[in-house]
Amino acid sequence: MKGKGGPVDRRSSARWRLLVLCAFSFGIGMLFTDRFWTAPDTSSHTMSQRWRQEQELQLVSEDCNTKRHGEDKDIMGEVTKTHEAIQSLDKSISTLQMELAAKRSTLELLRSSGSPVTSETNQPRKKAFVVIGVNTAFSSRKRRDSVRETWMPQGEKLQQLEEQKGIVIRFTIGHSATSNSILDKAIDSEDAQHHDFLRLDHVEGYHELSAKTKIFFSTAVGIWDADFYVKVDDDVHECLPLPLLGINRNQELILAA
DSSP states (O other): OHHHHHHHHHHHHHHHHHHHHHHHHHHHHHHHHIIIIIHHHHHHHHHHHHHHHHHHHHHHHHHHHHHHHHHHHHHHHHHHHHHHHHHHHHHHHHHHHHHHHHHHHHHHHHHHTTOOOBOTTSOBOEEEEEEEEEEOOTTOHHHHHHHHHTTSOOTHHHHHHHHHHOEEEEEEEEEOSSTTOHHHHHHHHHHHHHOOEEEEEEEOOGGGHHHHHHHHHHHHHHHEEEEEEEEEETTOSOOSOGGGGTOOHHHHHHHHO
């Protein structure tokens, strides 16, 4: 039995060893295949994704730079327009100051020489502390009523303010292009009711506001001998400190509400 079984056992053992060796070799082969073949594919895919992301970021960056450049141009354009408007306003103010200074110098010379100082209507100039011209238009009736209901006194109070404190307040307006038109008659009727207008020798128009302002100052200087001349618009509802206008604190609270 030993003589017959010995070779068979050796052959069986050799077969098992061969099977184990094959299985081990197959496992080693699979391990090396995963490491050396799969890794390059993953790396290539990662590089492709990075390249795409870089391209997308570059496109977004270029788009942002283009938009920013356009916005910068718009901002610079607005800044330039604002600067030009400020320069134009400064020139207008300087011109007005020069005209007022010349007007006052002429009046002072006449006064020092003993000549009677009169306005263009040959009437003596009225002494005042401040003359406030509220610029208005034909279509601004609601604004004028709002000003009258807030800080501008009416009727006898307006007259007392002028006589007692030297504060003169008038709505300033010219006339229409058509003589004695419906617009002019409406202002005449409103003035007859409130007595708070200063009519200017000026044709009303939106593009003539600078000329209207100059005419107001020259007209005011010719009528009143004041320390100050002020021009405001009819959409301003806080012109002077309310106590200066003779309005007490309770009234101020009511107006503020």
